[in-house]
Amino acid sequence: MGFFLSKGLNTSAGEQFTFCFIQNLEKPDRETTSMIASNDDRTNVTLVNTTDQYQIYREDGVHLIYHRPIATLQNTGKENKGLRVITEGSIPIVSFSRTAQHSGDMFTPFPDRQLGIDHVVLTYCDAVSHCILAVVGVIDGATDVTIVFPSTFKGVLLIDNKQYEAGDKLYFTLYQLETFQLLSAANFSGVIVRSSHKVGVFVGADRTRLGNWHGNDHLEEALPPLTLWGKQYVLVSKGDDVVQIVSSANETQVNITTCDRTVQYVINASIDVIELLMECAFFYVSASHPILVAHIMMSKTSFQNPSLYFPPPVMLYSKAYVVSPLPSLYSPCQVGLVAKLGDLEEIAAQFTDDNVSWVNVSSTGFAVITVILNSEKTVIVRSRNEPFGGHIYCHIRKYIAGSTRLVPYKDDIESSRVTRTSTTMSPHSLSINTSLTSVDNTSLNCSTTCCERHSPLVNLTAQELKAIVQEFKTKLTVTKTATSAWKRKFNSANDDRPSSKGIGLLAAVFLTCVFGSVVLIDVTNFIAKKTSKTKN
Template sequence: MACARLAVSVLALIALFTCSPAVRDNKGTEFILTFPENLNRDNLDPKLFFACPHHGGADVRVTLLSTGRNERVRVAYGQVEQLEVDRAAVELVGSQKGNQAIHILSDVEIVVYGVFADRDSSDAYLALPTDVLGTEYFVPCASINEQGPRKPAEIGVVGVHGGTTVTIVPSQAVTFDGQNYAAGQAFSVGLDRFETLQVQTTEDLTGSKITSNHPVAVLSGNMRAPCLPAGVPQIGSSDHVVEMIPPVDTWGKEFVTVPLTKRTCGDLFRIVAARNNTQVVVTKENTMTLNAGEFWEIDVPSDDYRHVTTSEPVLLVQYSKSSDADNALADPFMTAIPPVAQFEAEYTFSTVDLMSDQSEPTHHINLVTRSAGKAGLRLDGQPLPSDTVWHDVTGTDYAAAQLNISAGMHTVRHISPIVTVGLVSYGFAPRDSYGCPGGQRLARIAAPCSTTAPVPADRVDNDCDGRVDEELLNGMDEDGDGLIDEDLATISCAGNREQYRTCLVEQCRNLVP
């Protein structure tokens, strides 16, 4: 009888792993994207970069909705494929509605980047699949205080479903489709599937709120910006900056900041609040209270690592400054910093060859993990280089490192599925740069929560503690909350064919009373 129960348990576990729904992260089979406006210089076309974590590769179809053009791309495992897309068909222009959407479908989950490289004005964003998009956003942009013609901040929105009503509350006065709206004055726009809109103004739109009755894709940034501290004249070398924004229900309450390698002028960080009375605590700073839509900008030295905690979910964004700030072979970019609760245990990511000047490009990653887990990290299947320098984050058990990497596709993982890592990928060239997360979980950790039965690697906060997939199915309390096996990570039974059956049986013993 016990053997029969064990056999049933093994079959149940196999079904659990093979039939579980797609998890919430940056990998997906459908993406709906666009490109906010870049400064018009050399009229270079934007690009899509595709990376596939599946050994069988991926068949990808890309449709430009404004022209109806279809492209098919075969993405092999371990390779990065690029596709140039017609700028006129996909670039948002002005403050108005449009139809510059890009629809991407794949037969297996892939990683997608949007890359917009014009002469000395480039950035990239990590694309988010349609299954993790939301209905509430607050956006980051960069300061605007330029001498001479001012380049606008901008927000882009793409409809994912028909009959969508998008409501925008701008943080600054804007003109949209010929109508003027004051700062804080809400206005609504109807979007059907694949319709787009862009809102622009020559003031900083950080903190603007976007809500909708159906999920939408949201991007924000600046047509071009030097990314210097607010209140400082925004002069010097500048870049297009853009990021695809995660919805508020995926935001977090704990972060670690890591400086950018090669820079000596420090980095800017903005903390954007979604809820009133958000208490923000940052190492070496006074406590700040933010209301919804407000932000706190911090200028952190290039040798400093900070810990950020908040009472309510926030968005943290990092900015690389103008090259004129320290005469580095670099320039501005903007990247969201994933919260600790959304760190992954395994990443597949790619560098992007976006710079128009390819004479001296360099590529880098910033890593954050628990100090006790450093030895288990693997880059492209190998231990980290022996000369990797780790920096302890004051007042925490986290450590951070900066690594130089080669161009192309890479993997970072930890040998334990419950030891997670934060990863930001970026690159520099003379007066050019890009930066974006290497990936992240996108669990709804900031949404109302009800306890659910544990399902391994479901990216659901089964125990409602603000974390996901933090335990193994082994009868132990790995997260120290007094509960056993209550929010399960992947069980690594498939790594060794000879031990697969034994592994399954051992894990199933925990399911048998």
Template sequence: MFSLGRLSFMTVVSIWIAIAVKGIVAESLLEVHMLGCIKNRKSNNAVTFEVTLLNPNDTIVTGNIINYTNLVSTFTLNSKEIFIQRFDAAVEVIGSGLSRKGIKITSDGELLVYASSSHISQHDLGGYLSLPVRVQGNIYYVVTGKDNGVILIVGVWSNTTVEVSLLTNYNVTYNDTVYVNGSIIMETLDEYSTMQIYSTGDLTGTRINSSQTVSVFSGNRLSGTYPNMYHVVEQLPPLHLWGKTYVTAPPRNFTYHCKVTSSLPLTIVTYTCKGEARAFALAETGSFETLNFEQEICLLTSTEPILVTMMINNDTALGSMTIMSPLDDVTGSLMTYVSRLLTNAEIVIISNTSLKMEPASISPKFIECPSFLGYCITHLENLTGNTVYTITSGSGNDSFIASGFVHGQTATDDSTAYPLLYHTSASSAYNGQMEKALSLDNKTTTLAPEFYQDVISNTDQNLQKAPEQCKCCSFKNYSMEEIANYTKSLKKELTVNPNTTSKYLRTLSSAEDQRISSKFIGYTAAIVLGTLGACLLIADIGNILQMFRFIGRAFSNE
């Protein structure tokens, strides 16, 4: 009996372990992208949302495209092959509120995913390079255009709590409720949920905090009047993918300005253009500065990670926006796709080495290497749309440092821009510092003006002066007793009990995890443990029955 029970137990456990491992391995092999389409029209005319998949691997990649209702298509891609899926206006997220219009792409290998929204009759274009879910996070700071700013948050997992802390120069209406600067909008998202927030002004600096990973897109709705209408959109990287070293350079014959956003309080940013260094301080987390660089090449470095966003335009092309990737190591080759919608495209590459391009017929049209920079900027101009381009080091090295973006125009002078690559490395030390800085939740530490001034003056002789403090204040003399009472109340107000913070409270409970693999592991563990107990009980059932009979006879003899 015992041998039969042991055999039954080991057989059941082996089966369940095999099923669990198979499920975990299958899910871990999936590359997932979650996309959304921001509204890009003022009328009911046709909008096309186009998703392009590029296989950068040497092996075949297969996968699925799923929207909020059903499976849209399956694909099999050979190396360097592309697949284009077009959607109609039904996937466009309309209104400031909650809907369910996310688009999910799964594959058994890495993909480069490009998305663009084009409006045929109103001649506008907006696009972005998608970030895979595996590199996304749950803390973001928003960058938008100066007018008609918009945020789109797409749910990746079920039961995800999202908190949006507004920083805006205009009121925001969400679900028919008006919110002002500093307000917090709360929402719970499921997979494919789309939370869109409109403003008539700028939403740059707005913070997004979620309980689980979300995809975040920002830019602005279709603005202006025909023919001067424009629409920009980008996918935002989470804080842990921001960097400390950037080089910015515009496309040829274009001008640009940058929005620089801070990840931590009192971040010092130094920017060098034409060999002249200047600097400024970003006092709070999420604060930003707009720098008008015109046509200059500039090097930006910072004491803490920052986000650098380029706004590009010229006299003939309507505006475009791109998130700059910090300078990053590239191993092997760098691959990108120029959209079929572009008739006049340019790739701008910042690198520390000479470059070799494919197709072989491509040759650099313009290269500049400023002496103060230490990097060269390569402009590949007049590129053909619907083409894959491969970039490798021309010096024979297997790795090189690179950053850059693709910029292009349509036949109607609409323009778009998107990053050449996305930054994926993150420092664990930085993550720990970030968590420490954010552990006070919504409480803000105000820096003394003199401390702020000292940091500014000690950084660089060319630093910009800090803004004057409170010109409208009135002053009076206070007694020592008044000062003591005020100091006591201020200390009480600013003191935070560490046992009341959400960080501490989260240590007392397990965070909910909606991933399929996590649920499968939990159910498998419960079944295995239950089966273990049952098998042990079955193995000894004869002995247990014999024990009860012995006890019964003992009581009977008494």
């Protein structure tokens, strides 16, 4: 398939989105891309792979259909199926919606200017599905990509007759709009993706479930690069949702407040994955270093069809969003909102005239609420005061058709804020570790023998906690005489500098002269006395 830009399109003030559709084993055989003109009265949109052009007017949407054999990635390996949309104006594209009846998912790609070179994967799959990781080349030239499989990766991949497993690295090169997809029955969470230039990264599962076996569903979402991670998140729960958290640095302290209870963790970079059930209406997360949070939503039915999205950190909240519902088949759509308490009621009133009730997020000053999106057209929601955040999710009958983050109405995310975030993360220093700390209001190092990496953590009894502490004491106790500190007490540090050698030599001469003179005097007196006795 060839990709090129239509002639005559002025993109100097526009946006460019590069994305792909990962493998989907659910039905039907098509993918849908939903776009909306959010900022300008009229916006031109070009699909690079087809050269089609569209004029989209404010608050009017267009739904473009890609047939699956042409647009969807299949199996493990490289393909030429990257897709690109180029627009005039500022972020007129709200979301690309992948809808396969109730077994689809929504995802929102980042504009190319927000893409990055360092990513850490979070995703979910079970025994009957494949976890999926896909990378798309962006620049007009070669991009070298490295995939680092952590020491806890439980899968084995066979690529070009070579086997890859835990601790291995996979290298490949992508050119513009080339894709490379990896499939594995093992979870990709903790896998590191590094590239020489910006790439688009997409994660998910071809079909998976949480809970009842009837709940097979497709997951897909754009993976935020490390430059878009943050230290503070507020999530709105739909009920029995799942949250995953991964860190960018070792010894990261993570505090999670939910149901008026705070749980503390200490996790290491990339490989320590926290996974918890959301039992309350909100989930407040703060950390000492930037973290990535994944929110896996589930339907309130025995089928529990899941949906995946990555909520933005508080530092990237906006004061205005474009909220675009899916086609009428997928309804009702609902919006989860996170805002300062004084702003929330006014924001919610832009969705509904009904009285609303919200839930305070402990002592953070934030509150959360879920409202129904009654409008079939695009809604532009604003806050007159503080920035706010949120997500949208839609149903088909009683099942979740998809969820994704809200997209800012205008680009008011200051580049300086993103730059400051990226300078504190040191992404190239990500290491692979296997220790995880997780005890209510306590910090203990938890070995892999007592913590399931991908299972919700449970409360421990006093006896169990005492046994774990004793185990830690046994493992951490060392012989005093075997420590390097003890051995260093008996060895002088070597210093080869000429100045140090000169000072040392001078000191030795000085001490030799002092003690030598004392000895010489004593020897002289001894000889004199002995000579005197001999004469007598």
